[in-house]
Amino acid sequence: MNRAEEDYIKTIYELTIEKKQPLIKTNELSDRFGYTDQSVNEMVKRLEAKHLVTFIPYKGLSLTNKGKQIAIRMIRSHRIWEVFLTEKLGFSWETVHEDAEMLEHATSERLVEKLYEYLDRPKYCQHGNPIPDFKGHMESSATHALLDTQISDRFKITRVLDSKELLIFLNEKNIKLYDILTIIEKDDFNQTMTIKNNNKEHIVSYKTARMLFGDVM
Secondary structure, three states: OOOOHHHHHHHHHHHHHHHHHOOEEEHHHHHOOOHHHHHHHHHHHHHOOOOEEEEEOEEEEEEOOHHHHHHHHHHHHHHHHHHHHOOOOOOOOOHHHHHHHHHHHOOOHHHHHHHHHHHHOOEEEEOEEOOOOOHHHHOOOOOOEHOOOOOOEEEEEEEEOOOOOHHHHHHHOOOOOOOOOEEEEEEOOOOOEEEEEOOOEEEHHHHHHHEEEEOOO
């Protein structure tokens, strides 16, 4: 199994958790990866031939038990490495993904377990994504988007999409995980929101607001 196949398996699993749905549409994979529909369909066929996914025409696809086990192992390794690289080696949350991505594919389960114990069994990575324990159990993933809030709501960020461009933008605005935002205005015509964080107002696009998740306080 090559790295591209593992990345697909991992992303399918992440999308089922994020969207709380058993089946994922191929266009959702296209949107997440930025690939063409043809490229995604070809990969899905390869994964189906290896009995890693089940595809139901016009409905979507899901992981087989075999595929799910691989996905959980990859996600676990990736997120544990992210915690280690940021907490112990000082990597920033916008740069840690690439190194964790490489390490996850080359790390034995034994080493991952040692890291997990060394880090005192973290429950979440630096982007707020839950980390499966050694039995595959993990905390719930925040799915309520900032975009879905109402004016005057107070919103606590507990998860962000692991997008380098998004994280750089958040750094520039000094917006961090677990910050509490107040919704000041929503402009549907211009597709922007005005939010307040630490007594400073910021304008964010609806695109950005779809990538921040948490809870209304």
